[in-house]
Amino acid sequence: MIRRVDLRGRVAAGEVLDLQALVPRAEFDVEKALDVVRPITEAVRHRGADAIREFGAKFDHVAVTDLRVPAEALKTALEELDPAIRSAFEESIRRVREVSEDERGEDVHSEPAKGGRVTQRLVPVQRVGLYVPGGRAPLSSSVVMNVVPAQVAGVPSLAVASPPQQDGLPHPTILAVCELLGIDEVYAMGGAQAIAGFAYGFEGCRKVNMITGPGNIYVVAAKRLLKGQIGIDSEAGPTEIAVLADDTADAGHVAADLISQAEHDPMAASVLVTPSTKLADEVEAQLIKQVQNTKHAERITEALSGEQSGIVLVDDLDQGTAVVDAYGAEHLEIQTADAEQRAETINNAGAVFIGAWSPVSLGDYCAGSNHVLPTAGCACHSSGLSVRSFLKAMHVVNYTREALEDVAGHVVTLANAEDLPAHGAAITQRFTQ
Structure with a gap:
């Protein structure tokens, strides 16, 4: 065996x-899959929701009229969720949230010179698309793993995409967990077309800044292809x-x-x-x-x-x-x-x-812990999904006149060493007026 x-x-x-x-x-040839997903992403880029629906009908064998899941469907899914399953999800959410809150971290303040301050602010990504697989095993637990750390990070705009089932909606348990977590922007779309839809935006759906979540080789390939257009967590295959x-x-x-x-x-x-x-x-x-x-x-x-x-x-x-x-x-x-x-x-x-x-x-x-993790050897350079995945570090520099004057000579020297004299002039100009 x-x-x-x-x-x-x-x-x-x-x-x-x-x-x-x-x-x-396993041979997991993402580069080869790029040739398959490139025309899909380009079609979505130029034709938006129409292309997403066409590829959904082709690959998922489901005709979806409205990609956005109606609020009533989310509410109904939670109402009909087995109480034991709901209780288990609530405990999962509690544990992931507690770990995420401990990981969140705080802004870091430094003073490398008297009167010179540098603050590293942890700023949440402003809009994130979360992908939840729905193939052989609809991974409703991935809703928890994607959404909770993003919420703890403070991401103000979250959207979830998951492939439609035969009724034209994502799996009801996926919808129920979205409702449980307060996510009301959910789309019935899967595969590379969903990744492209989030990356470029389409009618009724603003483009996102980042996409997270696991998927098949075509989802992974689309994330690799569009990285730069959007940020990604990792290539989780x-x-x-x-x-x-x-x-x-x-x-x-x-x-x-x-x-x-x-x-x-x-x-x-x-x-x-x-x-x-x-x-x-x-x-x-x-x-x-x-x-x-x-x-x-x-x-x-x-x-x-x-x-x-x-x-x-x-x-x-x-x-x-x-x-x-x-x-x-x-x-x-x-x-x-x-x-x-x-x-x-x-x-x-x-x-x-x-x-x-x-x-x-x-x-x-x-x-x-989080179950959205790097695969195919990518753990040598990538981390699993966490609250940090949804945070950007941004330096804020605040120097007084005296602090700048104290280091001005070094800045001018280094600027001249790199043959960038205007950089140095931006310093000396402040003290020659």
């Missing part, structure tokens, strides 16, 4: 290992889980966690890294046992048997740590005897889950 990659003994034999290349990873484990790990837990992420998509990646052949054998047996009892067995089997998934055998945990750090997984679980200490050595991961009682599923819903 799942392939093995054996790295044991190869370093001792004198081989130099390229760990990034050796760890299983098919989900990934890596588990670093030793003999202390429970094979049934590890297998269940690998399966949980494989459930998302046939392109989902599930990777176990371990020095223990015994654990590898037990996990493989558990995968076979557990998958046959799951609802989405076919999808999970395809993901686990794909080139993006595997069991990587390593010489020891130190090599295993180097492997998962090079991989830079979206989700990294560490189930080892020294899990907390080992987690402190990790530099590259979207989020790290420590020990047997912190599974990725907890982070997907109710840990208080």
